[in-house]
Amino acid sequence: MSSPSPVLSTIIFVFALQAILLSALIYFKRPKRQSNTFLSLLIFFYALMALNIAFINILIRFDSFPIFRYFQLELLYGIGPAIYFYTKSISxxxxxxxxxDYIHFLPVFLEFIFYRTGFYRLGAEGMYQAQQHPYTKIYLTEQWLGIISITVYTLFAFxxxxNHQDWLKQxxxxxxxxSLNWLKLPVIFYAFFWIAWxxxxxxxRVIYEGYLKDYYFLPTFMGLAIISVWIAFKSYTIPPANHQEKLKKLNLKADGPINLSEYAKKIELLMTTEKPYLNSDLxxxxxxxxxxxxxxxxxxTINSCFEKNFYEFVNQYRVGYFIQKVKASEQEKFTLLSLAYDCGFKSKSTFNDSFKKITGKTPTEYIKxxxxxxxxMHSVD
Structure with a gap:
């Protein structure tokens, strides 16, 4: 068992408690959203683990650690379903x-019961005894099945x-x-955390007989508590994406046969003459x-004839229009970013990524x- 550290234990306790309070705020946030329910559960499950670690150290300081085995809560089997259904709801x-769907959370109930039995108490204690207790294998099996559960659900969530990112680009x-790119980081983090941990x-345990625990145990859970608070704040402040248009478009069907070659000419003509790509929200x-x-x-038509998704197709025209402006020496009057905005781009990162993907060079390299x-050419003349 790791030596108690008042400083680290306090940090873990404070951040874990903040994460739990934030999970409650997210749950009761108005307007009521299904995604908030799963997000609050996800944060609660992780924060509860970190909070338990803080309690462990408090009990160790007062020589009362055995009591912990009777009220321990490590709802490992709720993390995977919470990640998956949160991702599904928000996308x-x-x-x-x-x-x-409640069947996905049935293992959480069984896990709660497991922690109230001697299988858990004796099995967990037996991990660090000279002669391993027979129940330790049961405890370790339960733990590794929990890790597998988190991994599988997280892969499906990712x-x-x-798929959502591909849909957006279409x-x-x-x-x-x-984009929900910000959601990928916590999903990856939570998956990696339990595997690495x-x-x-x-x-x-096997090689060093637990001697290294003092170096990684508390710092690891301190990081977990802090990142859980960050995830809660970020998720609470970012407004949900509006996908009402998505629901409408998914039900659209083509009227009659599709003449791709004629449609391609029609699209090219409009893009060339009307320049709809100048609308950054197109x-x-x-x-x-x-x-x-x-x-x-x-x-x-765009996918088949131009072999691009909608995002790539439109930004190709924007890059082409930008190059026209550069050839007209407009970059000497305006900044590159202002020219990019005039061409329909809405962010510097999108402009740079699209430009390099199409030309193979950054805007600065291309201009040079x-x-x-x-x-x-002038020297030859």
């Missing part, structure tokens, strides 16, 4: 949690995020405030309305190359 507002030319704990439905087509016709080519 697809049409999803409704049904009665049959797949939902990737429907929007600007992903600012629509249990591997580290097993290495320490969406697939906006372009479809201007073309007097539906979104499925436009999307299928153009200047060198221009100077060499």
């Amino acid at each position: 697809n507002p049409s999803f409704k949690f049904k009665k049959r 797949k939902l995020l990737l 429907h929007y030319s600007n992903l600012d405030k629509k 249990n591997i580290l704990r097993e290495i320490d 969406s697939l439905s906006d372009l479809a309305n201007q073309l007097d087509m539906n979104t499925k016709q436009v999307s299928q 190359k153009m200047k060198k080519e221009s100077e060499s």
Whole structure:
């Protein structure tokens, strides 16, 4: 057992308690959202673990640690379902949690009962005894099944995020405030945390007989508590994405057969003459309305004829228009970023990423190359 540290224990206690309070605020936040319910559960499960560690150290200082085995709460099996259903709710507002979905949380109830039995108490204590208790294998099996549960659910959650990102690129030319990239970090972190933690704990137990525990035990849970608070604050302050348009578009069907070659010419003509890409908020439905087509016709034409998604297709025109402005020496009057905004881009990162993907160079490198080519041509003349 790690030596109690008043400073680290206090930090863990304070941040874990803050995370639990934030989870309650998120749960009762108005308007009531299904995603907030799962987010509050996710934060609560992790914060509760960190809070338990703080209690452990308090009990150790008062030589009362055995008491902890009777009220310990480590709801490991709730983390995976909470991550998955939170991700599913926030990326697809049409999803409704049904009665049959409660089966995913049944292991949490069984886990709670397990921690009230001697299988847990004797098994957990037996990990650090000279002669391992027979129940220790049961305890370790329960722990590793929990890790597998978290990993599997997290992989499914991350797949939902990737699918959502692909959907956005098929429907929007600007992903600012629509992308859920910020959600990927906590999902990866929570998945990595338990895998790394249990591997580290097993290495320490088997090879070093628990001697390294003082170096990593409390700092690890301090980091868990702090990051849980960060996740809670960030998630609480970021407004949910508006996907009402998504629900409408998913039900659209093409009217009759799709003539891709004719549609491609029609799209190219509009993009060249009307320059709809100058609208930084241009969406697939906006372009479809201007073309007097539906979104499925436009999307299928762009995917098949131009071999791009909507996001790449529109930003290709924006980059081309930017290059036209640079060739007209407009960069000498305005900054590169202001020119990018004039071309329909809404953020510096999107502009730089799109430009380099299309040209293979950064905007600055491209302009330098153009200047060198221009100077060499003049020198020849």
